[in-house]
Amino acid sequence: MDLNPVILAIPMYFTLMGIELVYEAISRKKTYRLNDAITNISTGTLQQLTGTFLKIFKIGIYALVFEKFAFYKIEPTWTSFFILFILWDICYYWEHRMAHRISLFWGGHSVHHQSEDFNLSVALRQSSTAMIWGVPFYLPLALMGFDPVQFAVVGGINLLYQFWIHTEHINRMPNWFEWIFNTPSHHRVHHGRDPKYIDKNYAGVFITWDKMFGSFQAEEERPNYGITKPLASWNPVYANFAHYIDLYQYIKKSRSLSDTAKILFNPPGWLPDYLGGPQKPSEVQEGYDKYNRHTIFQMNIYIFVQFLSTLGLSSLYFFKNEDFSDPLKVVYAVWIILTTLMFGFIFEYRKSWLIGLEVIRLTCIPIGIWYISSMGISNLPYWLFFACIVYAVGSILAFLFLIKKSNKIMTSGMEKISSESSLT
Numbered sequence: 001m002d003l004n005p006v007i008l009a010i011p012m013y014f015t016l017m018g019i020e021l022v023y024e025a026i027s028r029k030k031t032y033r034l035n036d037a038i039t040n041i042s043t044g045t046l047q048q049l050t051g052t053f054l055k056i057f058k059i060g061i062y063a064l065v066f067e068k069f070a071f072y073k074i075e076p077t078w079t080s081f082f083i084l085f086i087l088w089d090i091c092y093y094w095e096h097r098m099a100h101r102i103s104l105f106w107g108g109h110s111v112h113h114q115s116e117d118f119n120l121s122v123a124l125r126q127s128s129t130a131m132i133w134g135v136p137f138y139l140p141l142a143l144m145g146f147d148p149v150q151f152a153v154v155g156g157i158n159l160l161y162q163f164w165i166h167t168e169h170i171n172r173m174p175n176w177f178e179w180i181f182n183t184p185s186h187h188r189v190h191h192g193r194d195p196k197y198i199d200k201n202y203a204g205v206f207i208t209w210d211k212m213f214g215s216f217q218a219e220e221e222r223p224n225y226g227i228t229k230p231l232a233s234w235n236p237v238y239a240n241f242a243h244y245i246d247l248y249q250y251i252k253k254s255r256s257l258s259d260t261a262k263i264l265f266n267p268p269g270w271l272p273d274y275l276g277g278p279q280k281p282s283e284v285q286e287g288y289d290k291y292n293r294h295t296i297f298q299m300n301i302y303i304f305v306q307f308l309s310t311l312g313l314s315s316l317y318f319f320k321n322e323d324f325s326d327p328l329k330v331v332y333a334v335w336i337i338l339t340t341l342m343f344g345f346i347f348e349y350r351k352s353w354l355i356g357l358e359v360i361r362l363t364c365i366p367i368g369i370w371y372i373s374s375m376g377i378s379n380l381p382y383w384l385f386f387a388c389i390v391y392a393v394g395s396i397l398a399f400l401f402l403i404k405k406s407n408k409i410m411t412s413g414m415e416k417i418s419s420e421s422s423l424t
Helices: 010-027 034-053 056-069 078-101 103-113 120-124 130-144 148-163 175-180 184-190 208-212 236-253 257-265 297-323 326-348 353-374 382-423
Strands: none
Touching (some): 010 120, 034 236, 034 297, 034 326, 056 130, 056 148, 078 103, 078 148, 078 208, 103 130, 103 236, 120 148, 130 148, 236 257, 297 326, 297 353, 353 382
16 A cells, blocks of 8 residues: 555545635635646646656655665654754755756646646646656755655655645735745745746745745735746646757757756746747736636536546555556556546547547446456455446447537537628
């Protein structure tokens, strides 16, 4: 069983998101959109999925440095725990700051900032590549001799703390709390793409680091959220590579190794003069519309139902993947990736090729449940296999109907626009 604190906290995450949604219904203040929230959670799913294959990163490398190069090995105690908690947060501050100030590192962290909404689901919007750039910032703690298990627990608690600060429904905490700790108000600033808010408030738990190192900005008015070049996509895989793709395009046009290095390691937006020069963030224009693609109500219900079933099937993978053979682990991971892609595709397109992919995806569910049960990997009840067959067949029929209905509505809408245009 995976003892990753983030995985174990999944029920808490979704309980709190449910409470936030109930509060929104009562207060009539809307901060969620289905397409955005599902994309947020899908990128988080991909990040956790990547972690099951790359366990050598962060904890693995940390443990190796600890075993081979630690100057002194500190015995885990409550005292060392609290000292490590503070030191871990300092390391996080500098990792986070460099993720914003070095364009290559921003390729990993930008995923977390792509959402143009701000709610608890945004906390789960995480990158699959950020861990690559973040590891070195924590190795001094290994050299100092802090135990790897304690390091993992402290890191998990730090990340759990940061979940609740992704909300618009808490205005301000008491003044003493705002002075010491990171809060929703401080973190809203961090997610703002207004010029005065960009690259501010890097804190994990203690906002005091930002005040000490000159990166603090108080919230004055509610920010506009997102990144300066909006992603304009619900594709969670593309979200992970969008900035790297941009960097690659610029590097192809670079005229020197020096300029290539600067494109990679200067702050995001730096370009040589022959490519347009440094790109400065601009004020968000009044009336700016967030990226959105219209999907019929019934299709949204279909996606939501599929999303809920995927959460259950993904949880089975995350809690049991250590018992899987490597081929099963790879096939299961491919299915999860395909599923997250399908949500984005359905939100954005009504193409006939989607039908084939969705049929394959749904057919894999009862086959996978049968295989896992037959191999004795998990004690799943036999009736679940038959329930999955019914679910898969029903879902395929519903999807065929909804694709046909969506295309009909789109076609009639285009005909109406064409007719109106000809009249004018």
